[in-house]
Amino acid sequence: MQDESTERVAGGDSDGDGALLPWVGTEVPGPRARAWVERLAQSECPALTARRKRRSELTGTDHDPIVWTSAHGAIVRDVDDNRFIDLTAGFGVAMLGHSHPSVLSAIERQTRRMVHALGDVFPSDRKVELEERLSALAPWPNAKVILGLSGADGVEAALKSAVLATKRAGVIAFEGGYHGLAHGPLAACGYSKRFREPFAGQLNADVRFVAYPAREAPEACSRALDGVRDALASGTIGAVLVEPVQGRGGVTVGDGPTLSAIVKLAREAGAVVIADEIYTGCFRCADAFCASTVLWNELPDVVVLGKALGGGLPVSACLLRDEVAEAWGDPAGEAIHTSTFLGNPLACAAALAVVNELERPSVREQIRRQSELFWSDVIAPVASDPSCRTTRTGGAGLLVGLGLEGGLARVLTVMRAMLERGYIVLPGGVRGDQLAFTPPAVLSDAQRAHARETLRLVLRAT
Ligand SMILES: Cc1ncc(COP(=O)(O)O)c(C=O)c1O
Structure with missing residues (x-):
C-alpha cells in the first residue's frame, strides 16, 4: 500500500x-x-x-x-x-498508449456508421483504405495485403502464401521463436516443445528448427547459417519464418548480416522469407514501420504486422511482395482464405488511426526519444547496479529484456513485488529468466524515474 x-x-x-x-x-x-x-x-x-x-x-x-x-x-x-x-503496453499493443485519443475518436466515428461488413464479398470503405495504406507502407512496390484478426492469423496467411508460391510445405524456423498458437504458426514455434507436443499429430511435420542468429553470439550465427543451408538442401523448404528481434523467446536481437545472408540463401533456393514483425513492427524496435528494412540489408518477401497495428482492436496484416501474392491466383475464383470478420470496419478504422499517427514525424520522434529515455533512465542504471543482480540485458527500442540472477523463481517474485507497488511487468525468455518490458511510448519523466527507483528497490530486496 x-x-x-x-x-x-x-x-x-x-x-x-x-x-x-x-x-x-x-x-x-x-x-x-x-x-x-x-x-x-x-x-x-x-x-x-x-x-x-x-x-x-x-x-x-x-x-x-x-x-x-x-x-x-x-x-x-x-x-x-x-x-x-x-510496462507491457498490453502485450505490446498499446504502443501509442492505451485508449489513444485518435484511435478512440476513429472508433467512435466508425461505430456510428457501421461495425461489421461482408468481409471478402462486400468490403467496407475502411478496409479498402487500410489495405491501400499498408500496401504503400510495405517495403516493395505493389505490395498486397491479407488482413487477419490476430498475429497467429497473419502468420498463417504468410505460411499459406509461401506454400502456394513455392509448392513446398517445409518451413525453417528458429529456436526460441514465437509466432502464435494457431496450428500453422504453432508448428513453427521454437519457443517451447511443451506448446507443440500435445498437438503434434495435427502440426506440419516438416519444420526444421535452427539456432537463432543472435547479434551477440557469433557461434550461434554460424550454426544458424549451417542449419539453414542443410535444411534448404532437403529441397522441401518453402518458407523461412523469422523474427528480426525475438520477443517472447528472450528479447534477442538478430544479427543483421547473418539474417541478410539467410535471406540470400533462401532466395537462391526459391524459398520465401517471412519476417514476423508482430512485435517489432510499427516502430517498436527500429525507426521503421517494418524493422527488417533497417536491421537487414536484404528485404524479406513477406512481413507480418499485428499487436500495435490496431491500437487495441484485434487486427493483423500479412504484407506480401507482389510476386508472392500472385500465387493466390485468380481472385474471381473461390475465396480459399477468408473469415466472417475479415477486414472488420471498426478494427480497420482503428488501424488507420494508428497508421496516421505513425506517419507523423512528431510521433516517430516521440517513439525514438522514448526508446532512448527508457534505456537511459530505467534499464541502464538498474543493469549496471551490482546490487540488483541482473544478467544479460538485451533488446532494441521499446522491446527490452532484463535478465535476472535467480531465474524464473526470482523473476516471478520480482514481478509480483512490482505489481504490489503498482507496476505491470511480465516474465520473458524461453526459461522465463528475464523481466520483459514493452512500455508504451508515452511515459513521463516522473513515471520513468519512479519506475527505476521502484525496480531498484524491489531487485535489491529479492
Ligand atoms: C513475434 C510474434 N508473432 C506472433 C505472435 C502471435 O500473435 P497473437 O497472440 O496476436 O496471435 C506474437 C505474440 O506475442 C509474437 O510476439
Whole structure:
C-alpha cells in the first residue's frame, strides 16, 4: 500500500489520468479482484488457472491476477481502484498508449456508421483504405495485403502464401521463436516443445528448427547459417519464418548480416522469407514501420504486422511482395482464405488511426526519444547496479529484456513485488529468466524515474 500521489506530469490522455504515478491502496489482488477471479475460475478453461497455481508453488506467493477496468496512456486501473503503470503496453499493443485519443475518436466515428461488413464479398470503405495504406507502407512496390484478426492469423496467411508460391510445405524456423498458437504458426514455434507436443499429430511435420542468429553470439550465427543451408538442401523448404528481434523467446536481437545472408540463401533456393514483425513492427524496435528494412540489408518477401497495428482492436496484416501474392491466383475464383470478420470496419478504422499517427514525424520522434529515455533512465542504471543482480540485458527500442540472477523463481517474485507497488511487468525468455518490458511510448519523466527507483528497490530486496 502506498500514499496517494496526486502528482500530475506532462503528457496525458482522454480522461486526463494517463500520466499519474501508480497508487495501490489494497492487497494485490484486492478483495474485489479476488471475487472476480473466483468467478473466472468457474467458467474459464483450467489451463490458465493451473499456471497461476504452478507459479504460487514455485515462489510461495499468490499469483492471482488483478482485474482491469480502465486503461489510458500508461495507466491501468483495476476493480479495487488501484492504479498501475503498464510496462507491457498490453502485450505490446498499446504502443501509442492505451485508449489513444485518435484511435478512440476513429472508433467512435466508425461505430456510428457501421461495425461489421461482408468481409471478402462486400468490403467496407475502411478496409479498402487500410489495405491501400499498408500496401504503400510495405517495403516493395505493389505490395498486397491479407488482413487477419490476430498475429497467429497473419502468420498463417504468410505460411499459406509461401506454400502456394513455392509448392513446398517445409518451413525453417528458429529456436526460441514465437509466432502464435494457431496450428500453422504453432508448428513453427521454437519457443517451447511443451506448446507443440500435445498437438503434434495435427502440426506440419516438416519444420526444421535452427539456432537463432543472435547479434551477440557469433557461434550461434554460424550454426544458424549451417542449419539453414542443410535444411534448404532437403529441397522441401518453402518458407523461412523469422523474427528480426525475438520477443517472447528472450528479447534477442538478430544479427543483421547473418539474417541478410539467410535471406540470400533462401532466395537462391526459391524459398520465401517471412519476417514476423508482430512485435517489432510499427516502430517498436527500429525507426521503421517494418524493422527488417533497417536491421537487414536484404528485404524479406513477406512481413507480418499485428499487436500495435490496431491500437487495441484485434487486427493483423500479412504484407506480401507482389510476386508472392500472385500465387493466390485468380481472385474471381473461390475465396480459399477468408473469415466472417475479415477486414472488420471498426478494427480497420482503428488501424488507420494508428497508421496516421505513425506517419507523423512528431510521433516517430516521440517513439525514438522514448526508446532512448527508457534505456537511459530505467534499464541502464538498474543493469549496471551490482546490487540488483541482473544478467544479460538485451533488446532494441521499446522491446527490452532484463535478465535476472535467480531465474524464473526470482523473476516471478520480482514481478509480483512490482505489481504490489503498482507496476505491470511480465516474465520473458524461453526459461522465463528475464523481466520483459514493452512500455508504451508515452511515459513521463516522473513515471520513468519512479519506475527505476521502484525496480531498484524491489531487485535489491529479492
Ligand atoms: C513475434 C510474434 N508473432 C506472433 C505472435 C502471435 O500473435 P497473437 O497472440 O496476436 O496471435 C506474437 C505474440 O506475442 C509474437 O510476439
